[in-house]
Amino acid sequence: MTLKLGVIGTGAIGQEHIRRCSHVLQGAQVVAVSDINVEGARAALQRLNIEAKVFENGHDVIQSPDVDAVLVTSWDPTHEEFTLAAIAAGKPVFCEKPLAMSAEGCRRVVDAEIQAGKRLVQVGFMRPYDAGYRALKKVITDGDIGEPLMLHCAHRNPTVPENYTTPMAITNTLIHELDVLRWLTNDDYKTVQVVFPRVTSKSHSQLKDPQIVLFETQKGVRIDVEIFVNCAYGYDIQCEVVGEEGIARLPEPSSVQLRKEARLSNTILVDWKDRFIEAYDVELQAFINDIKAGQLTGPSAWDGFAASVAADACIKAQNSGAIEPVEMPPRPAFYN
Ligand code: NAD
Ligand code: NAI
Ligand code: ISE
Numbered sequence: 001m002t003l004k005l006g007v008i009g010t011g012a013i014g015q016e017h018i019r020r021c022s023h024v025l026q027g028a029q030v031v032a033v034s035d036i037n038v039e040g041a042r043a044a045l046q047r048l049n050i051e052a053k054v055f056e057n058g059h060d061v062i063q064s065p066d067v068d069a070v071l072v073t074s075w076d077p078t079h080e081e082f083t084l085a086a087i088a089a090g091k092p093v094f095c096e097k098p099l100a101m102s103a104e105g106c107r108r109v110v111d112a113e114i115q116a117g118k119r120l121v122q123v124g125f126m127r128p129y130d131a132g133y134r135a136l137k138k139v140i141t142d143g144d145i146g147e148p149l150m151l152h153c154a155h156r157n158p159t160v161p162e163n164y165t166t167p168m169a170i171t172n173t174l175i176h177e178l179d180v181l182r183w184l185t186n187d188d189y190k191t192v193q194v195v196f197p198r199v200t201s202k203s204h205s206q207l208k209d210p211q212i213v214l215f216e217t218q219k220g221v222r223i224d225v226e227i228f229v230n231c232a233y234g235y236d237i238q239c240e241v242v243g244e245e246g247i248a249r250l251p252e253p254s255s256v257q258l259r260k261e262a263r264l265s266n267t268i269l270v271d272w273k274d275r276f277i278e279a280y281d282v283e284l285q286a287f288i289n290d291i292k293a294g295q296l297t298g299p300s301a302w303d304g305f306a307a308s309v310a311a312d313a314c315i316k317a318q319n320s321g322a323i324e325p326v327e328m329p330p331r332p333a334f335y336n
Pocket of ligand 3 (some may be wrong): 157173176272
């Protein structure tokens, strides 16, 4: 049976996900889309050579009897509304990160899903599906470097649009680390502090860039994450785990090493679409397969909530300059 998908938001990642669901993955077909920019949605379908119905409103996609499951790939502040509507319609929904703009919003999704009595939500945290992160986790869980003591991480984008502001470094960018580092270390955050180095001249008045986010975890591990979204040189994700017996590093994406003109060099990727291209394929194939098998197993609404609890504390810490607590409520049995 072919799973019929509706996609809300046909921007950068919406188009990428439509492309992969239509031309790369197995068992699904995009039958409906919407975007507040309706002409943009039509143009995207034409570019991708896909025939699907274009709706003016995302809610009509969700309600369409032709649509079995929904992908929410519109802007961050729209995610909660569309995810809640999909749950109300009883349809599985893959929601890009963040699940909502605050822990309170995520909690509404968690509560609605529990009320529905069945897992219907997968959040677009793709890094746990990335082969590099999986290899790094195996090194840790196999005990190869002993107990982790410190993590040094970086999340660097070459550039961001003018509408990207200081809190978005947390809700839109760091949110990936907030999810993947919990998964990687099997730990939870206890406190967070944010410090601001000298601002790059490539930023603007509404964005303090770069930022350094410092965590202490429940197990006493110290984590530093540099967020630098106008780093100019590339899209660069770093993660180094310092353990009692050794150090493990996230593998670099493979690239041919060049010896040329008295230089030894490797290419650095510049676009998130390429850096995690396989992880996006795997996460969405898992979503499709899990729906057919009757049980979602990927990053859950509770994972979306946990990341947003930490994100709220980070934003508080951005504003206060103080060390702020991260207070995570107990996991409901529904998510065990
Ligand atoms: P984008 O701005 O390129 O695309 C967003 C699209 O959503 C736009 O076309 C916009 O017109 C549309 N849109 C906005 N509100 C809408 C609404 N109410 N109904 C329908 N369409 C609406 O942004 P993007 O880079 O594609 O990011 C989209 C989402 O994907 C964001 O939430 C972002 O955080 C997430 N994202 C995740 C990753 C990842 O690595 N997992 C990468 C990129 C983006
Ligand atoms: P984008 O700006 O390219 O696309 C967003 C699209 O959503 C736009 O086309 C916009 O018109 C549309 N849109 C906004 N509100 C809408 C609404 N109410 N109804 C219908 N369409 C609406 O943004 P991009 O980069 O594609 O990001 C989209 C989402 O994907 C964001 O939430 C972002 O955080 C997430 N994202 C996730 C990534 C990942 O690695 N998982 C990578 C990039 C983005
Ligand atoms: C974007 O929305 C993503 O999710 C990318 O993975 C991230 O690196 C980038 O900073 C975000 O803007």
